[in-house]
Amino acid sequence: MKKFYILIFAANLCFAQNSDLLNTDWQVTKVVGELFPDQFPPPIPYQQVTHFDTDFPQFSLSFFNNISANLTYSGENTFTVNSKTCTLADYWGDNGEVNQFFGRLCSFFTNSQSYYYNIVSNGSGKTLTIGNAIFEEIHFKSATLGTKDNELTTITAYPNPATDIVKIENLKPSSSLELIDSSGKLVRSVSNIKQAKTEINIKNLPAGIYYLKVDGISIQKIIKK
Numbered sequence: 001m002k003k004f005y006i007l008i009f010a011a012n013l014c015f016a017q018n019s020d021l022l023n024t025d026w027q028v029t030k031v032v033g034e035l036f037p038d039q040f041p042p043p044i045p046y047q048q049v050t051h052f053d054t055d056f057p058q059f060s061l062s063f064f065n066n067i068s069a070n071l072t073y074s075g076e077n078t079f080t081v082n083s084k085t086c087t088l089a090d091y092w093g094d095n096g097e098v099n100q101f102f103g104r105l106c107s108f109f110t111n112s113q114s115y116y117y118n119i120v121s122n123g124s125g126k127t128l129t130i131g132n133a134i135f136e137e138i139h140f141k142s143a144t145l146g147t148k149d150n151e152l153t154t155i156t157a158y159p160n161p162a163t164d165i166v167k168i169e170n171l172k173p174s175s176s177l178e179l180i181d182s183s184g185k186l187v188r189s190v191s192n193i194k195q196a197k198t199e200i201n202i203k204n205l206p207a208g209i210y211y212l213k214v215d216g217i218s219i220q221k222i223i224k225k
Contacts, residue, residue, distance in 0.1 A: 018073065020119045026050040026128055026140035028063060031104050033136040039104060042097035045216070049143055057221065059084075059109075064091045065102045065184065066211055066218040069109060080114045087211055087218075088184025108138055157212055161223035164203040171196050171214070178213040179222065181205075 027048055031039040041048070041063065048063040058071035059081075069084040086106035091098040109115075110132075117130045128140040157168045168177065171193055179188035179200055187210070188200050202210070202224050210222040 018077075020126060021052045021117065021128070022054065024126060024128075025143040026052075027143040028061070028105065029127075029139045029141050031101075031108065031136070031138050034134075039101060041101055042094060044091070044098055045093070049217075050140060060218070061105060062218045063102050063105060064098050064216065065089055065106075067106055067109065068211075068221065074114075077118060078114055078116045081109050081111055083111055084109050085182055085209070086184070087180050087182070089178075089180055089186055105138065108132065108136060155214055155219055157220050157222060160220070161225045162202060163225050164201065165199050166202055166212075166222055167197065167199045168212070168214075169197050171198065175214055176216075178216075180211045180213065182209050182211075 028041050028050065030041070044064055048061075050059075050061040052059055052071075056070055057068035058073075058079075059067070059069040061067040065087040067084060067086050070082040071079045072082060073079045084106075086102075091102075113132065115130050115132055117128060120127050120129075125142040127142075129137050130140075131137045155168065155170045157166055160166070173194065175193045176191040177189065177193065177198070177200065178186055179202070181187050187205060188202070190198060190200065202222075205224050207224050210224060211218055212220045212222050
């Protein structure tokens with residue numbers, strides 16, 4: 001009977017952990033490894049946010065560039081990365097720290113590899129630790145989105161998939177847009193937008209997956225048919 005209760009407790013703990021994982025916005029606080037010193041995120045003028053979801057992409061990490069991954073969750077606080085994509089746009093606002101730090105984040109996640117995670121409540125928020133098989137870890141804290149980030153969540157882009165035109169709505173004055181392909185190349189940009197609505201012509205772009213950024217923050221994956 002005692003063993004039965006232990007199994008129930010473990011199952012409930014796993015469920016609670018997964019719920020916290022999916023329902024919290026996260027921010028990277030450091031990357032830890034046995035073969036390198038702790039690495040802390042350099043400052044950037046954009047609020048970086050990480051999300052987990054049940055729909056593709058199940059994992060989305062934004063730190064100027066973006067990591068999108070297809071995950072399979074297990075019942076023991078682990079997940080497997082089935083496939084991942086990292087955008088590779090160059091950040092020119094410093095002497096390379098942002099690009100180097102994002103490169104560490106991108107290389108941490110490997111296709112067909114499993115990762116464990118642990119979530120701890122610390123009174124004022126939560127911490128998340130994701131570890132891999134070679135004793136490297138990424139640490140996160142629960143994020144409080146600023147007003148600007150909450151406004152960005154209302155932005156819509158359609159149709160998606162699209163063939164010729166993508167329409168973007170609910171923009172704020174003076175917004176800027178960037179469309180980045182899966183290799184990290186900037187293929188379209190619009191700056192200082194005056195209206196709440198605009199559109200991007202993608203007719204001449206190759207079919208594939210693109211990432212829409214508004215004011216430097218990844219908003220949505222766009223599929224070009």
